[in-house]
Amino acid sequence: MINKTVMTKAIPLGSNKARYIQEMFAQIAPIYDRVNSWISWRRDGVWRRRAVEEVGILKGKLVLDVGAGTGGLAAMAAGEAIRVVAVDLCRDMLLKGQAKFQNSKHNPTWVLGDGTALPFNEGSFHCVMSSFVLRNVFPLQTFLGEVRRVLKPGGVVVFLELATPPHKGLASLHGLYLKWGVPLFSRWLGGSADAYHYLVSSIQAFPAAEHVKALMEQQGFRHVNYRHLDGGIVFLQKGYK
């Protein structure tokens, strides 16, 4: 089970958005992995692997996965790092992940907490990672500031996020897939219409990688850079404290 002190820690739900996000992910937790895998045509695992590779050497490092959900990214890093902490504000997502990895040597440490008020001391981690979370956190600047605070000086952050492809033609096709394909798949797999409307609108409303880069620089990250994967339906952002 999740550590008792962790479970009783009050989650500072800073806004209604945080509560909405928490409830929505609790609702879809049982089918989250399956739906993700189908709607991404099984690319989600490949993208997470790319994020882990982007960090570089994990051996000997303390790693934090923020918005870890069911732990797909955290578990990939857990094989190499000294310790990986998986933090998320949705208890049901964490419980699902915990059940999935309980007998695995890649089992991270699970912590219930909010990315906009992380329950860790300053300079606790060599590396912070996060996959498909930026669109969900509010305010994003506070989240970025918290990520920087818990990093050790010189520490690295890697964000993976869904996006709208920069190429107009591809963006139109991608828009059609989001509008028709994603809801079809998710309903077929037992998902709630609300959750997947949210997924689609959050991708379309989220700023481009260039804008996220500027926000990271405003928060004091250095050497910030990004690259698009799969034509830009996903981007990877990297920076240093």
Ligand SMILES: C[S@@+](CC[C@H](N)C(=O)[O-])C[C@H]1O[C@@H](n2cnc3c(N)ncnc32)[C@H](O)[C@@H]1O
């Ligand atoms: C799309 S899921 C991604 C889960 C996982 N990282 C993955 O790769 O599948 C987004 C996750 O972010 C979590 N989340 C959203 N806002 C958060 C916040 N402010 N603090 C911590 N976790 C948050 C949600 O509860 C959810 O589990």
